[in-house]
């Protein structure tokens with residue numbers, strides 16, 4: 001049975017609405033809705049929202065919904081640019097010191113990327129500046145993790161993922177799944193990533209423009225690293241010299257996720273790494289926590 005606490009008044013609005021929630025409602029749902037109503041009503045009161053402003057908000061949310069389809073999730077994008085995605089990530093992925101930190105998944109992960117031999121080149125169209133990425137997957141005591149699965153993906157040198165350029169980039173361009181052996185090392189080739197705009201042709205892009213915010217993410221590589229007995233890690237590594245490193249549109253940058261991108265062009269160093277052309281050398285280790 002719903003608990004009615006009286007008629008709706010400006011003063012008691014939140015309590016009256018929350019009071020209608022039935023006592024036998026799932027307790028977590030009841031808590032979530034009570035807190036949401038409390039804060040929404042407080043915001044409307046603090047702002048003294050006009051009817052026009054309220055309707056602008058309704059139109060914005062309607063358009064956000066209409067922009068969503070199988071490939072586009074404008075509500076997640078909204079959550080990303082408001083910092084809500086990173087806050088949920090932070091709360092749910094608190095790590096002991098020394099463990100690798102997580103960051104946003106983003107909308108461009110593809111579940112069935114091919115499993116490749118360690119060292120493979122994930123760039124299928126030979127466009128961009130060559131890059132060799134390597135490192136180790138370790139546990140919190142510094143021991144290598146055997147059999148860790150690395151699912152990696154990146155945008156091309158023009159800032160687009162393969163799924164954004166179907167028919168222009170080969171399917172599964174700049175994606176791959178790798179598995180470590182007993183020494184925990186990983187290495188693969190790709191191309192130096194570049195900063196890119198998050199999808200800006202919808203209501204979220206318009207909102208950013210209205211707020212005087214840009215829609216760029218600094219250059220990064222995506223990783224999902226999983227291994228039996230360890231908590232799965234969804235993260236990126238970033239280029240610290242990127243022009244947008246201090247103003248990521250989705251707040252995904254963390255100090256510990258900066259990698260180094262060293263340009264290698266002397267023939268001996270190239271040969272030592274099995275590279276035939278100058279390349280960016282990126283080295284980054286990841287530390288997993290027990291499940």
Ligand code: BEZ
Pocket residue numbers: 077080104105106107108198199217250
């Ligand atoms: C990405 O890095 O792929 C991404 C993350 C959040 C929003 C848009 C793109």
Ligand code: FE
Pocket residue numbers: 106108155217220222
């Ligand atoms: Fe990305």
